[in-house]
Amino acid sequence: MSRSRSGLTVLDLCTGAGGEAVGLEAAGFDCAAAVEIDAAACNTLRDNRRKWKVLEVDVREINGRDFRGVDLVAAGVPCPPFSIAGKQLGHEDERDLFPEAIRIITAARPAAVLLENVRGFAASKFDDYRARLKRDLERLGYGVDYRVLNASDYGVPQLRPRFVLVAVRRTSFARFEWPEAQDNTPTVGDTIGHLMAAGGWPGADRWRAGAQSIAPTLVGGSKKHGGPDLGPTRARREWKILGVDGLGLADEPPAASFPVDGLPRLTVSMAALIQGFPLDWRFAGRKTAAYRQVGNAFPPPVAQAVGEAIAVALAGSGSRSWPGCRRMFGWSRSGRA
Numbered sequence: 001m002s003r004s005r006s007g008l009t010v011l012d013l014c015t016g017a018g019g020e021a022v023g024l025e026a027a028g029f030d031c032a033a034a035v036e037i038d039a040a041a042c043n044t045l046r047d048n049r050r051k052w053k054v055l056e057v058d059v060r061e062i063n064g065r066d067f068r069g070v071d072l073v074a075a076g077v078p079c080p081p082f083s084i085a086g087k088q089l090g091h092e093d094e095r096d097l098f099p100e101a102i103r104i105i106t107a108a109r110p111a112a113v114l115l116e117n118v119r120g121f122a123a124s125k126f127d128d129y130r131a132r133l134k135r136d137l138e139r140l141g142y143g144v145d146y147r148v149l150n151a152s153d154y155g156v157p158q159l160r161p162r163f164v165l166v167a168v169r170r171t172s173f174a175r176f177e178w179p180e181a182q183d184n185t186p187t188v189g190d191t192i193g194h195l196m197a198a199g200g201w202p203g204a205d206r207w208r209a210g211a212q213s214i215a216p217t218l219v220g221g222s223k224k225h226g227g228p229d230l231g232p233t234r235a236r237r238e239w240k241i242l243g244v245d246g247l248g249l250a251d252e253p254p255a256a257s258f259p260v261d262g263l264p265r266l267t268v269s270m271a272a273l274i275q276g277f278p279l280d281w282r283f284a285g286r287k288t289a290a291y292r293q294v295g296n297a298f299p300p301p302v303a304q305a306v307g308e309a310i311a312v313a314l315a316g317s318g319s320r321s322w323p324g325c326r327r328m329f330g331w332s333r334s335g336r337a
Contacts, residue, residue: 008028008029008030008071008072008311008314009029009030009031009032009069009070009071009072010024010029010030010031010032010070010071010072010073010074011032011033011035011067011070011072011073011074011104011108011110012024012031012033012034012035012074012075013035013059013062013073013074013075013076013077013100013101013104014035014036014059014075014076014077014078014097015034015035015036015041015045015054015076016036016038016041016076016293016296016297016298017041017044017045017277017281017283017293017294017296017297018034018041018044018045018048018049018281018297019275019276019277019297019298019299019300019303020074020076020114020116020297020298020300020303021034021045021049021052021074021303022048022049022277022278022281022300022303023276023298023299023300023301023302023303023304023305023307024072024074024114024303024304024307025049026300026304026307027303027304027305027306027307027308027310027311028307028308028311029071029072029307029311031049031052031053032053032067032070033052033053033054033055033067034049034052034053034054034055035055035057035059035062036054036055036056037056037057037058037059038293039056040283040284040285040289040290040293041284041293042054042056043284043285044282044283044284044285044290044293047282047284048281048282059075059077059097059100059101059104060100062100062104063107064103064104064105064106064107064108064109065107065108067104067108067110068107068108068109069109070108070110071110071111071112071314072110072111072112072113072114072307072310073101073104073105073108073110073112073113073114074113074114074115074116074303075097075101075114075115075116076115076116076117076298077097077098077100077101077115077117078095078096078097079117079118079120079121080095080096080098080121080126080129098115098133101115102133102136102137105137105140106140109140111168111169111172111314112142112166112167112168112169112172112310112313112314113137113142113165113166113167113168114164114165114166114303114306114307114310115164115165115167116162116163116164116165116298116303117162117163117165118162118163119148119161119162119163120163121163122146122147122148122163130146133165134146134165137167141169141170142167142168142169142170142173143167143168143169143170143173143174143176144165144166144167145165145166145176145178146163146164146165146166147163147164147178148161148162148163148164149161149162149164149178149302149306150162150181151276151299151301151302152185152214153181153182153185154179154181154182154185154299154301154302154304154305155182155184155185155186155276155301156185156274156275156276156299156301156302157185157186157187157188157190157191157214157215157274158214158215158216158217158218158274158275158276158299159214159215159216159217160217160218160275160299161217162298162299162302164302164306166178166306166309166310168310168313168314172313172314172316173313175312175313175316176309176310176312176313177309177312177313178306178309179305179306179308179309185214187211187212187213187214188211188212188213188214188215188242188244188274189207189208189209189210189211189212189242190208190212191273191274192266192270192273192274193205193207193208193211195253195267195269195270195273196208196253196254196264196270197253198253199252199253199254199255199256199258200255200256201253201254201255201256201258201264202256202260203254203258203259203260203261203262204254206260206261207243207264210242210243211242211243211244213242215238215239215242215274216230216231216234216235216238216239217231217235218230218231218271218274218275218294218295219231219232219235219295220291220292220293220294220295220296220297229246229247229248229249230244230246230247230249230266231246240263243263243264244263244264244265244266245263245264245265246265247265248265249265249266249267249268249271249287249291250264250265250266250267251267251287252267253267253270268283268287268290268291268294271291271294271295272294275294275295275297275299275300276299276300276301276302277294277297277300278300
């Protein structure tokens with residue numbers, strides 16, 4: 001198994017478009033394999049990281065023994081449905097992939113585990129389920145902690161709270177500390193202002209000046225429900241305050257002929273920057289499929305921050321300072337690399 005400069009490796013499950021994986025890469029983890037069932041997302045991973053081992057399979061087909069010795073198993077497994085909340089962690093619903101993650105972790109025996117999910121997984125209705133998940137990991141020899149992290153605390157210009165669980169071998173767990181919140185989050189206007197101006201729109205500067213806050217949570221939707229729009233009615237109202245038409249996405253930035261006081265739509269590239277992806281990350285598939293990958297992703301800067309904290313715990317020494325997403329991913333206050 002190849003090693004990164006830090007000597008750390010990660011098996012990433014339910015990788016999607018690679019938000020978690022690229023963030024962990026920035027934190028020093030070499031991707032041993034990225035497991036994803038969606039064809040468009042797999043093409044995105046292959047297009048951006050040709051050296052990664054991309055496995056286009058269901059996680060149920062993964063044998064954890066094949067990855068024995070990996071340092072970290074990370075996964076954004078789907079949230080268990082409400083119907084199984086409080087029931088025994090097991091096989092009640094095929095949509096629940098937490099048992100598969102535990103199965104793989106049991107066989108792979110990584111030094112650490114990172115599981116992320118929607119904020120709702122921290123709700124009281126999942127108390128019993130989370131407790132059983134924690135006990136399963138503790139029985140495997142890990143110290144376990146979890147909390148809700150807000151992406152905007154780590155340089156992402158978006159209100160995106162996520163449930164994050166970290167498990168580290170007991171010999172190293174005492175050294176794990178959650179990354180501290182940062183105060184350098186750029187605004188939506190500063191993040192994508194240069195893209196809004198790229199088509200020659202004369203209203204770009206005015207728009208940027210009015211978009212000086214963070215965005216509501218991007219919603220990717222599912223294959224069955226939801227097209228390329230920016231979420232439900234409340235979210236679209238919040239986007240309108242930022243000067244964005246949330247009813248759909250555009251193929252290109254607003255052109256020179258677009259009204260100065262008009263409401264532009266985001267492009268997939270704009271949404272990706274708001275989600276915290278690197279400037280050069282490209283998404284395979286048509287607009288709807290590409291935007292779904294963006295909207296469902298774990299923001300890379302959050303994964304980076306947590307990954308660095310895990311790396312420090314495993315190394316037993318090193319700086320706890322976090323370099324910040326704008327430096328790692330090429331952001332600047334002007335929105336340009």
